[in-house]
């Protein structure tokens with residue numbers, strides 16, 4: 001490992017925590033009675049809390065760590081309009097109409113979150129950046145064209161522009177790719193500030209938050225109420241929402257069996273000259289490549305540095321190893337950054353469902369929303385609101401995700417032993433695509 005890539009004071013906490021440190025909740029006693037207990041205080045749990053308290057219900061948000069410690073303060077801040085599941089295979093699998101209904105939810109989620117930021121005046125650097133997906137190979141360029149044509153043909157609200165290789169430098173200061181697709185109407189935020197803003201609104205409206213309060217058991221009693229056991233005491237509640245997504249552990253075993261925690265890593269460079277940023281990411285787009293095992297690149301919201309992310313490898317090493325991998329990935333695309341140092345490298349866990357779709361519903365009387373597969377900034381906020389509406393008994397809580405089976409796998413009970421093999425296969429496919437397209 002080269003020590004040359006680490007700036008003095010290098011940190012393994014998220015870069016986002018510099019401007020949005022995780023709030024420390026006051027050490028007050030846990031109430032013994034609550035209206036709705038929400039397990040997990042990321043976008044999903046916090047959004048559900050906001051909806052509940054604004055509609056006259058009580059919300060007690062509990063998190064095993066400090067509030068928002070999970071993916072919601074660690075992600076890339078891309079505010080997209082698509083599901084992770086590609087549209088073409090989605091409509092092949094579920095039929096054209098159902099495929100369209102499901103894919104349209106991503107647009108609904110996007111619009112919901114943008115309106116919420118505006119309505120609540122959440123200062124999180126939201127910007128419509130448009131997203132450029134850079135084609136890894138010439139055949140990926142053709143595939144991207146086909147996939148987005150199908151989305152448009154299905155009538156999904158999407159403004160898409162193909163950018164051929166000759167025009168690629170308008171979007172990215174690199175010749176590594178083979179053109180790409182520009183998704184207009186996509187945006188970006190500072191994810192940590194967005195989470196803090198949402199949390200502040202929920203608390204100001206009456207939600208109570210307790211960090212460092214791990215839920216260890218949830219039992220439904222004969223009277224229909226719930227006993228929620230935590231590391232800091234027991235709470236009786238009328239309703240419970242589980243919003244633990246990629247951090248679901250054995251305490252919520254039924255959910256853990258259905259959600260794969262996929263570790264992703266990101267780096268932040270040291271501050272760069274404005275001319276460098278303008279050359280490398282000239283229009284301030286959010287960027288990602290079209291590989292199966294993707295990398296992504298963006299400017300920091302304050303336009304001082306570049307953030308790069310990816311799964312980076314088959315095994316989960318620590319942030320020090322992954323910093324090296326991401327630095328190499330960055331310099332493959334932007335060779336002029338070879339001597340640039342990193343101030344941060346951090347990890348986060350995104351929750352992948354086995355059918356690659358978000359899930360919302362009720363199990364044994366416990367409400368849940370999770371499994372956003374990497375698009376949970378808008379989707380977690382949106383389905384957090386929906387699950388809140390369901391607890392309120394409002395018909396507006398309904399979505400096309402309702403009533404869908406939430407599949408687990410007989411071979412998975414919390415240790416994702418097979419992920420390295422899948423990642424090795426994905427890496428091989430990405431390499432093979434490039435090799436055969438030469």
Ligand SMILES: Cc1cc2nc3c(=O)[nH]c(=O)nc-3n(C[C@H](O)[C@H](O)[C@H](O)COP(=O)(O)OP(=O)(O)OC[C@H]3O[C@@H](n4cnc5c(N)ncnc54)[C@H](O)[C@@H]3O)c2cc1C
Pocket residue numbers: 039040041042043044045062063064065067068069070071072073074075076077078079080213214215216243244245246247248249251252264265266309347348349350351369370372373374375376377378379380
């Ligand atoms: C590196 C990375 C980059 C990403 N980039 C993007 C992006 O650019 N755009 C996008 O849309 N999505 C992105 N995602 C996905 C997105 O961040 C998540 O889908 C979203 O934050 C999930 O929110 P959540 O509230 O459901 O879960 P989380 O924010 O993960 O919160 C779950 C919480 O549950 C708590 N918890 C777990 N177990 C317990 C327990 N027993 N008791 C109490 N609390 C518990 C955890 O401590 C955690 O705080 C990314 C994810 C990662 C990891």
